[in-house]
Amino acid sequence: MKNKALFKKTFSYDWPLYVVLPLIVGFSLSYLLNVIHQPKAYEKLNVFVASTNIESGAFCKDIEEKFQDNGLKEVTAVQSNPNDALFAQKLNVVGYEGSDLFLLPESVLKGITPSDIMVPFSAELEKNYVTEAAPVYYVSEGTSYGVRVKEKAVSHWLSSYIDFLDEDYYLCLNIKSKNIASYGLYSSEPNDLALKAFVYLQGGAA
Amino acid sequence: MIELINVKKESEIARSLKQKELTIFIVISLLVFSGVTLAIVFSKEEYTLLLWILIAVLTLYIWGTLYFFSVPFKQACRYDRFYQSALKGLLSEDTVEVRSLVTGNISKDGLEAKQLVAQFKENGKTYERDFYLLKGQLNLKEGTRIKAESFSGVLLAYEVLS
Numbered sequence: 499m500k501n502k503a504l505f506k507k508t509f510s511y512d513w514p515l516y517v518v519l520p521l522i523v524g525f526s527l528s529y530l531l532n533v534i535h536q537p538k539a540y541e542k543l544n545v546f547v548a549s550t551n552i553e554s555g556a557f558c559k560d561i562e563e564k565f566q567d568n569g570l571k572e573v574t575a576v577q578s579n580p581n582d583a584l585f586a587q588k589l590n591v592v593g594y595e596g597s598d599l600f601l602l603p604e605s606v607l608k609g610i611t612p613s614d615i616m617v618p619f620s621a622e623l624e625k626n627y628v629t630e631a632a633p634v635y636y637v638s639e640g641t642s643y644g645v646r647v648k649e650k651a652v653s654h655w656l657s658s659y660i661d662f663l664d665e666d667y668y669l670c671l672n673i674k675s676k677n678i679a680s681y682g683l684y685s686s687e688p689n690d691l692a693l694k695a696f697v698y699l700q701g702g703a704a
Numbered sequence: 705m706i707e708l709i710n711v712k713k714e715s716e717i718a719r720s721l722k723q724k725e726l727t728i729f730i731v732i733s734l735l736v737f738s739g740v741t742l743a744i745v746f747s748k749e750e751y752t753l754l755l756w757i758l759i760a761v762l763t764l765y766i767w768g769t770l771y772f773f774s775v776p777f778k779q780a781c782r783y784d785r786f787y788q789s790a791l792k793g794l795l796s797e798d799t800v801e802v803r804s805l806v807t808g809n810i811s812k813d814g815l816e817a818k819q820l821v822a823q824f825k826e827n828g829k830t831y832e833r834d835f836y837l838l839k840g841q842l843n844l845k846e847g848t849r850i851k852a853e854s855f856s857g858v859l860l861a862y863e864v865l866s
Contacts, residue, residue, distance in 0.1 A: 500809070500816050501775050508774040515770055520763040527758050530744060531751050 539676040540689035542572035545699075546589065546597035548606050550661045552577040557659035561695055570691050580606050580663065598675040598692035599699065601647070601656075603665035607636050612643035617671040617681050619643065627693050629700045636668040644668030647700050655701055669699055705853070707861045708840035715787030722780040729772055736765045782814045786838075790855040799865065800824045800833055802848045812836040812858065820844075820859060822852070835859040 509516070543561065558573040576596075578588040580603060593600060594615050617623070619635065619642035628645050635642035648654040648667040656662075673682050677692035740758055747754050800822035809816045817836040824833055836858045844850065849865040 501779075504779070505771060505775050508778075512770060512774060516767060519766045519770075520759070523762045523766060524759045527744075527762070528755060531747060531755055534744065534747065535749050535751065 537571040540691065541569055542574070543570060543599070543677060543691055543695055544597045545573070545575045545599045545601060545695070546593035547575055547577045547601045547660055548580045548585070548589070548603055549577055549601075549663060550579050550581075552661070553659045557656075560659070561698065564698055565691060565694055568691060568694060577660075594672070594674070597672050598677050599695060600644075600670040600672065601660070601667055601699070602644070602670060603663050603667055604636065605663075605665055607638075607644060607668060607670075612636070612638050612670065613641065615673055616643040617673045617675075617678060619645070620681070623681055627697050629697055634666075636670070644670035645700065656699065669696060671696060705851075705861045705863045708842075709838060709858075709860045711787055711790045711855075711860060714839075715784070715791050718780065718783040718787050722777070722784045725772075725777050725780055729769075729777070733765075733769075736761065778814070786813065786815060786856070786858070790858070790860070793855055795853055795855050795860065797851060797853050798824060798833065799849065799851050800835075802844045802850060803832075803846060805842055805844070810836075812838075813856075817858070818842075822850075 545557075545561075552575060554575045554577065558575055562570060562573045576588070576592050578585050578592075582588075585606075586609075589606070589610070600616070619628075624633070624642070630645065634646040636644035636646070645668060646666055647669045648656065648662055650664055650666050654662070654667075671678055671681065671692060674684070675682050675692050676684050677689050679685075679687050679690040679693060681693070740762065743754060743758060801824065803821045803823055806819040806821060808818075810819050811817070815838060817838050820835040820837060820842060822833050822835060823830050825831075834857065835852060835854055838858055842859075842862075844864070851863040851865055852859055853861040
């Protein structure tokens with residue numbers, strides 16, 4: 499009884515602690531679990547698309563569902579219009595630093611130095627991951643850096659998600675990606691989700 | 705002298721109670737934190753249910769901790785502090801006349817006590833003097849003169865003079 503009275507007295511002063519502390523702990527726990535279960539670099543993909551518009555949700559879901567069984571947990575797409583003033587900046591910051599794959603029109607590729615950021619296509623990579631029977635490559639200084647996935651004025655299966663510019667589009671791989679097995683800067687075997695997606699986006703079976 | 709409180713014995717009891725309560729709290733805290741840590745480390749990707757369970761467990765733990773430190777442990781600390789002070793401090797002896805024993809408990813420095821109202825005469829004038837009883841029973845009639853041994857107003861022992 500005396501404890502009850504004392505508790506009533508102290509509770510009248512301390513009640514904010516009884517409310518605030520569980521809330522703080524709840525938010526902290528939620529944040530902690532969220533951080534722990536964030537997909538690892540080799541479990542997520544980011545695609546940089548230079549276009550006027552993209553149905554990002556459907557596009558990402560399509561890829562995610564396709565490679566769910568391969569351990570893919572998160573797909574994100576970054577879209578930027580090459581005619582925007584900030585396009586180059588976005589490509590430099592968001593694309594170069596965080597994307598695994600680039601879907602770029604020829605005009606954009608001509609304005610950059612692909613050797614700085616893109617994976618040069620080796621004979622092995624071309625043999626294993628390029629699905630076209632007669633592929634067209636984007637070549638810079640004698641080296642291929644991208645494979646054409648959409649021809650100008652020709653529809654592509656990705657056209658249902660992406661509003662392409664009226665140009666040839668090339669699919670390239672980021673050399674900094676941790677999902678391209680041993681083709682990039684980081685030897686990330688056996689993580690090759692970007693390569694699988696690379697095949698899939700060309701329109702072939704991954 | 706009738707001893708109401710054996711300060712040495714009571715201080716040992718209060719100290720051991722405080723230690724016991726603290727030990728129980730530490731053990732429970734270790735169990736809770738170990739459990740929560742293991743649950744987080746081995747959590748699966750679908751963790752919504754686990755999150756709510758952990759929030760519920762930690763909310764109960766926080767409420768329990770707040771209650772523990774504001775009621776039982778605080779009381780144990782107060783008793784311990786009082787008896788430790790009584791062991792080292794100076795006790796006062798006064799000859800007083802009992803007037804009444806107030807029914808019901810009051811708080812003396814956060815400790816539950818009964819109040820004994822007494823009076824004493826000095827230089828022809830009568831002054832009131834309150835004593836507090838932490839333990840024991842008093843069956844003193846009004847007007848009884850006693851020699852009271854107290855510390856910080858708490859009656860530790862008394863001797864009936866008339």
